[in-house]
Amino acid sequence: MSTKTAEGVAGVEFDPGAPYRCSPQVSLRPEPFGALVYHFGTRKLSFLKTLPLVEVVKGLESRPDVHSAIVAAGVEEAQRPAYLKALAGLAASGTIEPR
């Protein structure tokens, strides 16, 4: 997996302690495995490969930080580092952004 980490769009570091949201330019299409992500700005297609990850991304808006969105989606503790890594990748691609 070549997911970019740490660096977000415009070089802003991904900070899971900060509030985020799904980009308003992004649409999520529910699929059996999770969701298809389409970014109307970059016209790029990507995928959220698990259903809980979809919940996390949708829940960001209403949570004070990324960590609590992960907890609220019921992600098991052992899985959380993998989710943080995936979310860093989503921040780098502009799918999610600080709010």
Added chain:
Amino acid sequence: MKLVDHFQYGLNSPICLTWELTYACNLSCAHCLSSSGRRDPRELTTAEAKAVIDELQRMQVFYINIGGGEPTVRPDFWELLDYSIAHNVGVKFSTNGLKIDKRRAAQLAATDYVDIQISLDGATPEVNDYVRGPGSYDMAIRALENLAEAGFQQPKISVVMTRQNVDQLDEFKAIADKYGAQLRITRLRPSGRGADVWDELHPLPSQQKQMYDWLVDRGDQVLTGDSFFHLSAFGEALPGLNLCGAGRVVCLIDPVGDVYACPFAIHENFLAGNVRSPGGFQEVWENSELFTELRQPQTGGACSGCQHYDSCQGGCMAAKFFTGLPLDGPDPECVRGFGEEALAARGDGHVIPKSEVDHSRTKLGKKSPVLLQLSMGRPDRACETSPLAGLGASESDSGLRPAGRGVPVAGS
């Protein structure tokens, strides 16, 4: 389960939908996949086409590939283009360049969310016009010039690879660079009139390796519509989805509203339904018998024992079908040579399935390619290779990549 495995079982909506707006075409390319030429009187009306766009918006199909025929000869083409974009359904359309004059080029350059694909099947007029007809090279180049002058960002040049143009790959790239375009190459299929010329035009085995090597070197700069996955058996997998997406992530809506499993499969055996029937496109996509069947696990048939089956998946369904080969065996261009063996084993008197859907013009026009100089019965009109896929600016133009490569995910 890997992402690609999910794709085999079908998605809620297509990722790559091709919509051919009309069978009418000003050209008559010898290898036209949809046997286009004459308009069909039953083609969808403007209102019906808009209703389809509304439905695609509801299904969250974020962009479509529009082709034909030559889609721009429809008088309502520009109206439908604007309507689609306004409804969050982006458009990439394929054209031979006919209508891309300075005025349209400027209009397109000012439109967000539209992508243009100019068909060119030779890097020189000799090679191109041989299959696409006299004057077609100049028409395509003029369109590219107009787009470049208007500042249209990165149109695509779409090339169907043939025996005659494989040696021109570097020249195609140079043309693309010259006009600020992106090169897209796709595989010749024996579909439509392509069946008549496949024996003469399809690349030789040595050329297949040549294309593969070129793609391995340049894969990141060139789009392919993921159409060369049968070449993956040469070695490393090519970028993109190495899987036949027909009826799973891909489909075709033809000008009269018929829904087929893929753009290269216009034949009743691959007809899933019609957008005019109750429930519309969504009903066909979700519940048609054909698509349900295509989403069942595939066994691989005669190929299942082959060590390369995982990478090539038995190749292209349409290529097999229209060369008279069984669908659960090797692709006719299997890089291990099993396809040639299978073709030889068809025996005398084998029957190649022929589509009932043929809008070829019945008379030879001045602009018809002279290619084979066959009888007067078959020839004329049509064109346009229509995009099998096309998304964004990622390494694969369907935007699909093998699971785990560059896709933001959690777990696997």
